[in-house]
Amino acid sequence: MAATDHSQQIKQDSQEYLITALLQLLQTNNLNDIKVTQVVKKAGVSRMAFYRNFETLDDVLIAYFKPKIDAEFELVINRVPQDQKMAALGNFFAEIAETMSLAVKRNYEYIIQNIFNENMTHFYDTAMNWDNFSPIQRKYWTRFMSAGVYAIWREWLIDGQTESLNDIHILIADFQVSTLKALANEKHD
Template sequence: MSATNHAQKIKQDSKDYLTTALFQLLQTKCLNEIKITDLVKRAGVSRMAFYRNFETIDEVLIEYFEPKIQSLFDAVILQIPTTQKLQELAYFFNEFSSELTLAVKREYEFIIQRIFNKHMTKFYFDEAPKRWPTIKENELVYWTHFMSAGIYAIWKEWFLDMDRSTLVEVHDLINKFQNGTALLLLADKKTEK
């Protein structure tokens, strides 16, 4: 193994140890109660190892959740059939249910929501002009934020109380909200003429 590969392996190991340690600490503490000193001690790495990889503790969680949420959006963006999309959603919620519950309980859900919003914004800015080309850019910005916050709230509500509705019902409801609000914006265009 070359020196570069060895250094990369050590760097990745440090990240893995820090991530594991952070989730262990989050079992009993809220995110804002955890200090870098606590984290590096639990992970068995130096402060220098932490700062070689991250600037803040939040970044550990961002790096952990970003690829998971990205893969979920990739399934949507690739325009896969609805049944496959629903399978991806079901897998996501099953696979990460304890982590998402912990995020709410330990007050770092804002990190997941920020990642979600970033991907929603990208999705809508890529997709909406194709589907609804007459929506003005400033309306698209506001509509995207409105949809992102609403969709996140719906998924969170469903996730915390899955017995109320099926995954299919929630997916269909989100589609109705998305299409309905977009059509309202388009209807305004027709009445303005």
């Protein structure tokens, strides 16, 4: 059992070293200009260690961002009290604001957006009662809201969060409610 624990710790350490190395390289390089060789050299691990943990550099970034974004959505899905949720979101956004600007600048924003979209779909599948909506309405409303919410958070983060988190939260909730009401009022065949 101890050997297995040790192997797992080595694997976890290698993943962390690779994530850290890639994030450091992204400070000065675009994602598509970075090679696996550069990452493993900076991380101090072998290419074999890289490919035991990841298939692509995108996978490294997914391993970094997905748990962070998933955790924030879990707060919303599990209906954590508003004050706790807002405090957690505030901390999350404070942590990710610089990273978001860098993601835009270094061409890896699509990774964050894809994880966000997956979580939005999961959130709406979990939180919404879709009984009175057609599959088309469900699919496209979810995509529309995901794109809109992402665009609002992105703009807010990149613009330096000049509005309060609460104001942004209310704005998104208002958009969600009004578009859902419009969708419910739509006559479908």
